Amino acid sequence: MRRNGLHKQSRSHATSQRCGIRQLTTFGGVMVEWSPTSWTSKPIKQDVTYEDPDAVKAALTKLQKLPPLVTPHEIVSLKNSLRNVALGKAFVLQGGDCAELFDYCNQDKIEAKVKLLLQMSLVLIWGANKPVVRIARIAGQFAKPRSSPNETINGITMPSFRGDNINGFDATPESRKPDPERLVSAYFHSAATLNYLRAALSSGIADLHSPLDWGLGHVVSPSITQKYEKIINAVTDALRFMHTVGLDQDRRVETADIYTSHEGLSLEYEQSFTRLLRHPPEAFPSPAQYQERTLRRGSSASISKGYYDTSAHFLWIGDRTRQVTGAHVEFFRGLSNPIGIKIGPSMTADELVELLNTVNPTKEIGKVTLISRYGADKISQYLPAHIAAVKASGHLPVWQCDPMHGNTQSTPSGVKTRHFTNILSELKQALEIHRASGSFLGGMHLELTGEAVTECVGGAGGLTEEGLSERYETFCDPRLNEKQALELAFLVAGFYRE
Numbered sequence: 001m002r003r004n005g006l007h008k009q010s011r012s013h014a015t016s017q018r019c020g021i022r023q024l025t026t027f028g029g030v031m032v033e034w035s036p037t038s039w040t041s042k043p044i045k046q047d048v049t050y051e052d053p054d055a056v057k058a059a060l061t062k063l064q065k066l067p068p069l070v071t072p073h074e075i076v077s078l079k080n081s082l083r084n085v086a087l088g089k090a091f092v093l094q095g096g097d098c099a100e101l102f103d104y105c106n107q108d109k110i111e112a113k114v115k116l117l118l119q120m121s122l123v124l125i126w127g128a129n130k131p132v133v134r135i136a137r138i139a140g141q142f143a144k145p146r147s148s149p150n151e152t153i154n155g156i157t158m159p160s161f162r163g164d165n166i167n168g169f170d171a172t173p174e175s176r177k178p179d180p181e182r183l184v185s186a187y188f189h190s191a192a193t194l195n196y197l198r199a200a201l202s203s204g205i206a207d208l209h210s211p212l213d214w215g216l217g218h219v220v221s222p223s224i225t226q227k228y229e230k231i232i233n234a235v236t237d238a239l240r241f242m243h244t245v246g247l248d249q250d251r252r253v254e255t256a257d258i259y260t261s262h263e264g265l266s267l268e269y270e271q272s273f274t275r276l277l278r279h280p281p282e283a284f285p286s287p288a289q290y291q292e293r294t295l296r297r298g299s300s301a302s303i304s305k306g307y308y309d310t311s312a313h314f315l316w317i318g319d320r321t322r323q324v325t326g327a328h329v330e331f332f333r334g335l336s337n338p339i340g341i342k343i344g345p346s347m348t349a350d351e352l353v354e355l356l357n358t359v360n361p362t363k364e365i366g367k368v369t370l371i372s373r374y375g376a377d378k379i380s381q382y383l384p385a386h387i388a389a390v391k392a393s394g395h396l397p398v399w400q401c402d403p404m405h406g407n408t409q410s411t412p413s414g415v416k417t418r419h420f421t422n423i424l425s426e427l428k429q430a431l432e433i434h435r436a437s438g439s440f441l442g443g444m445h446l447e448l449t450g451e452a453v454t455e456c457v458g459g460a461g462g463l464t465e466e467g468l469s470e471r472y473e474t475f476c477d478p479r480l481n482e483k484q485a486l487e488l489a490f491l492v493a494g495f496y497r498e
């Protein structure tokens with residue numbers, strides 16, 4: 001196969017289409033040009049090799065003309081909420097599939113996920129006594145980084161599955177060939193998912209007037225049932241009280257905000273949705289701040305607009321693509337969206353501060369969410385030093401704990417799984433370490449599904465390694481099922497109430 005990985009030819013084509021307007025961004029104290037395509041001049045990890053550059057060009061040209069999936073108004077509203085999280089005034093719950101498939105774009109799966117996130121957030125609001133910002137890994141979480149570009153199945157070596165927007169999961173070399181048409185398909189599946197998500201929310205799927213099914217039937221221990229019932233009763237009582245005093249007449253009780261997110265891995269795709277758009281009025285909350293920004297940027301022409309990646313409200317850089325001088329960081333540093341950065345044991349404290357200075361030179365509070373994912377047995381070794389270095393740098397990010405990605409293990413028969421106790425332990429340690437460091441655990445980032453899958457071991461249902469094969473459906477990492485996810489919310493709420 002000829003290597004082109006969206007090589008120079010197709011990339012420079014994209015550049016010529018979109019680099020009409022460039023912006024100056026501070027980088028290490030120096031103003032450096034940035035454009036939605038400036039990443040193409042940097043070394044890139046997890047690149048995709050396509051066979052036909054013309055087909056890539058055609059797909060990107062099509063994407064560039066399609067309407068945004070989300071607007072600056074919504075993106076900035078999430079950014080403002082995340083600012084509150086960074087300041088310790090709110091909590092952020094982010095969750096969804098590891099790898100979303102085009103096939104997941106259906107009513108039942110979307111509704112199940114929305115209901116689960118909503119229920120979890122109610123429990124967390126009660127527990128942490130703070131508003132909860134909800135972000136779903138949905139409507140675009142297709143691209144997956146892989147540890148090896150190829151794998152051998154039944155004696156045949158073929159490209160690894162890179163996510164539905166890149167290639168097919170079927171284990172044949174033909175299906176595994178990267179197909180640029182899938183980038184276009186990713187947009188339409190994201191659009192259909194988001195359309196139903198918006199419709200369901202505005203039609204009352206999140207209406208707190210309707211009774212919620214908390215389904216505790218699976219809990220095997222009576223003492224745990226009792227503990228959870230206590231929490232449910234407290235939440236139900238609070239809702240009843242709101243109704244009695246008329247507070248639930250507010251429209252916010254009938255609907256809820258759920259923001260969308262995905263890993264910004266396929267930069268060709270992300271670049272196609274990155275557009276110079278007018279900042280919404282809320283981007284400048286006070287006249288003093290407006291004036292301060294005008295002075296800093298030097299002209300009122302550049303102040304009124306910014307580059308928004310309109311493929312999702314929130315995008316994150318994965319642990320494998322966060323090199324300070326690499327293509328992904330270059331792309332992300334120009335975005336007006338709130339962004340996430342995964343940080344694992346291989347991150348040094350100096351590198352972390354350099355990264356923050358690069359993507360957020362103005363030290364905007366809550367603009368960056370640091371998503372820590374060390375593993376239950378390593379978090380105490382790394383998190384304290386990372387918190388200390390970030391504090392000393394003057395940055396105030398959101399600190400979010402991803403207790404999933406450092407706790408993946410294989411069963412003796414080779415099934416990828418995660419143990420509920422390790423997930424809970426990393427979360428508990430994160431909360432305690434932040435408390436001890438005078439910092440806040442701002443939220444949690446989970447891989448979960450609204451269905452009764454059997455992918456993670458443990459929880460009150462007592463799922464064992466032997467039981468994993470019953471409904472093991474993930475196409476990438478193991479997810480918490482709906483009962484395990486809700487249980488985790490109960491337990492985390494309990495930590496706050498201890």
Ligand code: PEP
Binds near residue numbers: 145319405
């Ligand atoms: C993920 O979130 O699915 C993922 C691949 O995470 P990480 O980059 O932390 O490994």
Ligand code: MN
Binds near residue numbers: 098099405447476477
């Ligand atoms: Mn994953």
